[in-house]
Amino acid sequence: MADTNPSPHVVVVSSPGMGHVTPVAGLAKLLVLRHHFTATLVTFSDLRCSLPSSISTIQLPTPLLEDLPSNTHFVTRICLTIAHSVSPLREILISLRRTTRIAAVIFDLFGSDFLSMVKEFGIPSYLFITSNYFFLSFMLHLPTLEETTTGEFRDLSEPLRLPGCVPLKGEDFLEPMQERESAVCAWVVHISRSYDLFDGTLVNSFEAIEADAAKFYKKRGDGKPHVWPIGPLTWSGSDMGTEESWHQCIEWLNQQPSESVVFICFGSGGTLSLEQTQELALGLEMSGQRFIWVVRVPNDTDLSSSSYFNPKQNSEDCFGFLPEGFVERTKERGMMVNSWGPQREVLSHHATAGFVSHCGWNSTLESLMNGVPMIAWPLYAEQRMNAVLLVEGVKVALKAKVGVNGVVRREEVAKVVKELMEGEEGKVVRRRMQEMKGEAARAVGKDGSSYKAIEDMVSLLEDSAVA
Ligand SMILES: *[C@@H]1O[C@H](CO)[C@@H](O)[C@H](O)[C@H]1NC(C)=O
Numbered sequence: 001m002a003d004t005n006p007s008p009h010v011v012v013v014s015s016p017g018m019g020h021v022t023p024v025a026g027l028a029k030l031l032v033l034r035h036h037f038t039a040t041l042v043t044f045s046d047l048r049c050s051l052p053s054s055i056s057t058i059q060l061p062t063p064l065l066e067d068l069p070s071n072t073h074f075v076t077r078i079c080l081t082i083a084h085s086v087s088p089l090r091e092i093l094i095s096l097r098r099t100t101r102i103a104a105v106i107f108d109l110f111g112s113d114f115l116s117m118v119k120e121f122g123i124p125s126y127l128f129i130t131s132n133y134f135f136l137s138f139m140l141h142l143p144t145l146e147e148t149t150t151g152e153f154r155d156l157s158e159p160l161r162l163p164g165c166v167p168l169k170g171e172d173f174l175e176p177m178q179e180r181e182s183a184v185c186a187w188v189v190h191i192s193r194s195y196d197l198f199d200g201t202l203v204n205s206f207e208a209i210e211a212d213a214a215k216f217y218k219k220r221g222d223g224k225p226h227v228w229p230i231g232p233l234t235w236s237g238s239d240m241g242t243e244e245s246w247h248q249c250i251e252w253l254n255q256q257p258s259e260s261v262v263f264i265c266f267g268s269g270g271t272l273s274l275e276q277t278q279e280l281a282l283g284l285e286m287s288g289q290r291f292i293w294v295v296r297v298p299n300d301t302d303l304s305s306s307s308y309f310n311p312k313q314n315s316e317d318c319f320g321f322l323p324e325g326f327v328e329r330t331k332e333r334g335m336m337v338n339s340w341g342p343q344r345e346v347l348s349h350h351a352t353a354g355f356v357s358h359c360g361w362n363s364t365l366e367s368l369m370n371g372v373p374m375i376a377w378p379l380y381a382e383q384r385m386n387a388v389l390l391v392e393g394v395k396v397a398l399k400a401k402v403g404v405n406g407v408v409r410r411e412e413v414a415k416v417v418k419e420l421m422e423g424e425e426g427k428v429v430r431r432r433m434q435e436m437k438g439e440a441a442r443a444v445g446k447d448g449s450s451y452k453a454i455e456d457m458v459s460l461l462e463d464s465a466v467a
């Protein structure tokens with residue numbers, strides 16, 4: 001007999017910021033397209049991406065946080081926004097319950113303050129960590145760490161040993177934890193306290209890449225929420241790949257020999273100082289390698305009044321802050337782009353053989369899926385942790401060593417880039433990266449570990465869909 005019940009419904013809630021909407025929307029799409037759920041996507045922003053018709057969207061009002069000092073950390077802003085949005089979300093759930101069978105509400109990493117409200121409804125709530133097991137483990141341990149230690153974490157005498165994870169030095173903790181007295185640190189500790197109270201957790205990782213951690217969470221009983229590794233899931237943006245400079249970039253790549261180009265990109269949010277930008281440029285030049293570099297305006301350069309700006313140097317007028325003559329000297333083997341673009345196309349190109357990356361998890365997964373070994377150059381958020389995981393745990397990346405004043409010097413840039421492209425260590429990480437590429441494809445392929453984890457979670461959701 002046909003089931004007359006309507007499809008189970010999931011409510012997915014994204015925290016503020018486009019970077020957070022994309023993965024959450026991706027998860028909703030997966031549940032709707034592959035598993036016949038219907039979904040409501042709740043966000044704080046206007047959506048620009050197109051969604052299947054069985055996903056409706058609701059925009060929460062952004063609370064006015066006018067009294068905040070202008071230098072308030074963006075994580076603090078997000079947490080405050082969420083804390084002020086509990087009532088509006090409650091109203092949404094009340095109204096959705098009249099028309100749908102809600103199976104679960106799924107939150108991203110900032111969703112903690114919604115949790116007790118959702119529990120009042122008796123609706124299961126899930127935590128979607130768009131990062132890895134390492135990050136989840138860190139967050140789960142944070143309340144204990146907070147209670148049992150004093151002083152700055154970077155002064156801890158021993159590295160933190162989380163079950164199944166590589167040892168982590170205090171200086172490599174999440175960037176907001178680096179000032180223990182700060183408001184942002186308190187907020188991160190606050191949200192971490194709820195992480196084990198959700199009914200289940202999804203991580204955008206896969207068993208093969210964090211095997212020991214995956215094992216640990218599989219066995220972890222005690223009524224602790226189940227953790228499903230569902231990755232690698234990546235999401236392509238909507239408005240990218242249209243720019244002229246990027247077409248030029250791909251055309252240029254088409255002209256290069258196979259596996260000869262190193263790609264340098266620090267993500268959508270990463271910027272470097274002027275000094276660092278110049279050292280990187282000179283290092284790339286010294287390395288003698290071919291490169292594509294997504295160059296951002298240095299974060300300490302005031303373009304409007306800049307004396308670094310030398311329009312004569314470059315016809316496009318946009319790389320004047322680079323060292324004198326650099327553009328000219330490297331024009332035969334270097335390509336520069338001044339906006340973030342379709343990095344997936346670059347990473348999947350046969351000419352690309354290395355990736356200098358900030359180690360954002362998103363970029364990391366794209367590199368893994370394409371088998372491109374990396375040079376870890378973390379900048380903020382949890383990127384240092386990812387770098388430790390990639391360099392010391394998975395061994396698919398070399399590390400760019402930071403020199404005096406926190407700057408990676410040109411000699412180091414040249415050395416590590418050459419090593420990755422031509423050296424013995426480079427060969428080792430390249431081979432390992434190839435293995436991981438295969439593992440990643442297997443994990444998400446039919447009957448792979450991540451594929452099965454999603455099915456497993458889905459059947460639980462279907463069972464819990466209340467009428
Ligand atoms: C991940 O990358 C894609 C495109 O490569 C982008 O659309 C998306 O916003 C990124 N997600 C995050 C969380 O940065």
Ligand SMILES: *[C@@H]1O[C@H](CO)[C@@H](O)[C@H](O)[C@H]1NC(C)=O
Pocket residue numbers: 271272273276299300406
């Ligand atoms: C600029 O970039 C450097 C990395 O080169 C970073 O250490 C610094 O904090 C950044 N400054 C700002 C104001 O974002």
